[in-house]
Amino acid sequence: MVIRRASQLLFFFLFLLLFLKAEYAGQEVLAWPVDLFFRFDPLLLAVNLLTRSSLVYALLWSLVFVGLTLIFGRFFCGWVCPLGTTLDGFRHLLFKNRTDQGLADRYRRVKYYLLFGLLAAAGFSVNLAGLFDPLCLLYRSITIVLYPALGYGLESLATQAYRWGKPLTYVSEPFYVFLKATILPFKPLVYLMPLFTLGLFVLVVGLEAVDRRFWCRALCPLGALYGLLARFAGLRRLPVKSCPDCGDCQALCKMGAVASESNPGHQAAECQLCLNCLAHCPHNRVSFVWGSRAKRPELDLGRRQVVLALGTGIALAPLLRLGSVARRPGEFLIRPPGAGAEADFLARCVRCGQCMKVCPTNGLQPTLWEAGLDGLYTPRLVPRLGYCEYACNLCSQVCPTSAIPAMDLEVKQSSPLGTAFIDPSRCIVYTEGRGCLVCEEHCPVAPKAIIFHDGQVRDANGQLNTVKLPVVVADRCIGCGVCENKCPVGGAAAIRVKRSLRVEL
Amino acid sequence: MNRREFLKQVAALGVLAGAGRILTMPAELLAMAPKKKPSPTLARATGTNYAHLVGDSIQALGGMKKFVHSGETVVVKPNMAWDQPPEMAANVHPIVVRKVVELCLEAGAKKVKVLDRTCHDARRTYVNSGIKAAVEGIKDNRAVVEFVDERRFVELDIEGAKALKRWSFYQDILEADRFINIAIAKTHSEAKLTLTMKNMMGAIGGWRGRIHVGLQQNIADMNLVLRPDLHILDATRILTQNGPTGGKLEYVKVKNQVIAGTDPVALDAYGTTLFGMQPQDIGHIVKAYELGLGEMDLKNIKMLGT
Known part of the structure; x- marks a missing residue:
């Protein structure tokens, strides 16, 4: 329990640290591997393969987590995922004593359909996985709205204090200098569509009021991918069936994984190995063991629904594409350096928002509808807000899928x-x-x-x-x-x- | 002397006095007459050891102790506005800045702040100009390279200005005991040349693009407020084309000169000759002269040194 919490916090703060380190700091090459989390994201690897873009070798690191999931199960969601930690945190702050509504269980399958739909669409070069990938979603939300809001708030506080002058500045200025050196950006950042982005983020967090980890249970496509793998995990939770005399763990489990009336057996695809049931079982019956031969519960997704999801993904691909093809890139749709052909760029970009964060001039901004529906949240240069710095190629250094390819500076400087x-x-x-x-x-x-x-x-x-x-x-x-x-x-x-x-x- | 001679002399004096009375010029006429100012002195040093050039030119003017006194706060404002390495001659040479800062410290300065409101991203220009490392290499905690804090710009009326009646200026510069300007000689299409007076663009706030409409008068006007105690023109190498950004070594001409002085108009007037131009070719030099900011006639400028 304590170890799991520590792990969650460790990865959460690592995520934030890498976020802060995605900033120019006097070196042409970023000192930190700021895209580390994305390299370990198998969903991004899957769409990279399916869109038949040139393989990004860094994404092969995600096979480590695939392997670990086959051994331990869906531990990522309970131990690593910074969005999962964020949801746990907000739930503790805002929705502490709510009882689950049970909606998440009912819509549990949606995440698989979403996953299948996204993968099917990716097969037709429509890459929307990043819109739903939890890492992209969180990074993007922090980049576009949370971090700028924090920065703007603190900056205006400091400015107010500065205007009041002494003696307030004796306290406020050292504090401001400290913040500036640690968490504040070099200059205040602003991004387009902050409220829309905030709305989506609030929606994901707000679903915690309905059910604990609603997003993870019902919607998250990365969770679904890990869930599919976790069904075959070596580590098993026993007992598989619910105990006739006690159902404490059913209420305890925030993923609804424990066998109950609606659950025929322990859902390894849902269990995120938080180990709460192990710690709290009044009869000490719960155990996690290797090589158990107990029957694995079926994952009943329904053949029809799966076909429907795949079909929707496949059908949506040309429909969305038609939109952006018919639209053609608008005259002011300026892509980051090296983005290349618009269709290829759309197929590779996972909308994580790292390039927008790292851009030293604040010129890379999220796209709403200017590139068609499948261009949502892709980066574009808005020169009035910030220009492309001539001798800088930081965006290509952070791009996890090489949508902004690594280029020699000379090449970048001669690519219009x-x-x-x-x-x-x-x-x-x-x-x-x-x-x-x-x-x-x-x-x-x-x-x-x-x-x-x-x-x-x-x-x-x-x-x-x-x-x-x-x-x-x-x-x-x-x-x-x-x-x-x-x-x-x-x-x-x-x-x-x-x-x-x-x-x- | 007998009485007759005495009377003659008195009469003559009386006539003289009367004539003098009539001949005396009215006050207005007197004011129009050119003031007999001592001709401005510049000091030039030539050579390839850039630190020595700085030392020698300032020494020729009487040494840094003449400009900076013990316990004073100094702001040094080099041109480090562009994301270019030293060899591209878009920024002041780091060795020049370092030497100026060292001289200030030797003169007993309490604090020496090096800053510029840059054109490209300040983080990049401070590093890539080499100036941040050069100054921090002195390893004296009295010398700091600071980023401009946007909160510290204060709006002022500019007395005597012809066009730029009001603008914002950097508080630290206005409040410092001493202010030293280090400029590099470069071409600039709108201003024609950027020398010491144009370098004051990095000491002002606001939307500076707006100043480029009527730029020449505006440069002269802002120099009414910003009056550095010492100007240094870095002509170790000058940028002869594609200024002020540069970007190719072929645009750079090595001149191996550093010129120091207290009269920015005179310094800039001399600076034009580095490019084969005349002081009157540059609008803001003429406008600054008209505002009485200094001497632009090369014949009236005394040049010390080599």
């Missing part, structure tokens, strides 16, 4: 994300006949992709002024968006990066 276009109806130089050239100043390529020609522009007084008119040399432009980011025109910039014939469609 888009092309900048000047809007002469908004550019200060073209409209007012006054000098500016901020875009040209910041252009990082050598020679610059923004040059200028002397030209004459009539100002409001009718006077002809000779000014330096900025012009984009499209062949040199790599679409990093620093020009759009720095453009002093208010609202949308007068120079914007768009998809162009230089970007693969």
Whole structure:
């Protein structure tokens, strides 16, 4: 019990630590293996194989957990999974004394159908596993809303204290410096769609009010995958049948795994080896043993339903794809460097949100509908919020599925994300006949992709002024968006990066 | 002297005095006459040992003790705004900054803060410019390389400004006992050149892109508030093309010079000659001269050193 809790906390804090370490810290190569949890995620390996993307070798680490699950059962959910720990934590805080409604048991099969549907769709290159993968879900939620909210809250507190001045700052400033050095980001992070993301997260947490570990029991596709393996685990829990004189463990088990009236036998596919029943059995009858020959309970998924799930996945694939194919990538849909063809990128990206977290300029943002329905939560560059830093390739270092492939810096610096276009109806130089050239100043390529020609522009007084008119040399432009980011025109910039014939469609 | 001669002299004096009275110029006319200011002095050092160049040029001006006194707080503002390594000449050379900081410490400074409000991500520019490591390599805890804290910008009215009447400035710089500006000589399309006065862009807050409309006057105006005690122009190598970012070694020209002075206009006027230009070619030099910030006529500038 104590050991299990310690394990949960250990992995949870490791998850958070690796989250914090996904930040530029003076080194071009990140010092920590920040995508560690994702490398050990067999669901991501499965979709990587099914989408027939080039194999990401780091994902083979997940076979370790596959092996361990075949030995011990679905221990991941009870001992490792940071989302599971999060749910346990919130339940202890918010829903301590609620009794289970039993809904999770009734919908237990849904997670398998979801898994099958996701895998079937993956076979047709529609990769939605990341939307439901617990690690991706948690990482994404922390990245997009929880961490920025914490950061913004603490920053504004510190700013308020700073404005009050002494003597408050004697206390607040050292505290702020400490936070800045430890948990706060270098500069406040902001992401699009925070409320939508928060809503989904609250929904997953809120289901705890219905049943303990509702998400894990009824919905989690990774849990389902581990469950399928755990049915054949070497370690077995005895007794398999419920005891006629006592049903304490039925109420105790937060996964509903213990044999009961509705359960013919102990569900190894559900049991997360929390060992609560072992510790609390009043008769000391519970044991976990090796090599038991007791009959394993059937996993009755229903043939029809399985076929239906697979069919839905297969059918959904072209339907969703039709949406994004018909849509074509919008002119402002700028993908991270090296993303390549849009369809390939969508097939590889698992929407974990790590690239958004690590992006030093805060420019990588989640996509809502701009890339079609199957593009939900994929990263895109929004140059007005942050540009692609010329000498940085951190996003490719954290991507667990090589959707943003590792590239030499020289290659990255010559692969266009888009092309900048000047809007002469908004550019200060073209409209007012006054000098500016901020875009040209910041252009990082050598020679610059923004040059200028002397030209004459009539100002409001009718006077002809000779000014330096900025012009984009499209062949040199790599679409990093620093020009759009720095453009002093208010609202949308007068120079914007768009998809162009230089970007693969 | 007899009476006759005495009377003659009195009469002559009277005439002279009367004429003097008539000839005396009105006060307004007097004010218009050029003020006899001592001609500004710059000190130049040439050579390949960049630390020596800094030491020699400042020594020629009387040594760092003339500018920094014991127990004072100093802010050193080098240009370290760009994510480029030292050889690309987009930032001040780290050895130059290090030597300036060392001289401040030797002069007895209580604290030396090195900072810049950068253009690229500050974490990257501080590291890749080599300046953070160079200053921290001194291993003196009085010398710190700090990131700019956005809360510490304060808005000020700029007295005498022609265009930039109000803007925000960094509090630490305004409050420091001494302020030292270290700029690198580079090309810049809108400003034409970026020298010491343009380097003050890194000491101001706000949306700096907005300052680029009417940039030349704005640069001159912000120098009304920001008046460093000492300016150092790093021309060890200069960026002759594709400025201010650079990005290719072929754009860099090695000049092996460091020039120091207290008159930024004079320093920048000299700086134009490094690029084969004239002071009057650069708008903000002319505008700063017009604001009385210094001397732009090269003939009136005294150059010490080699």
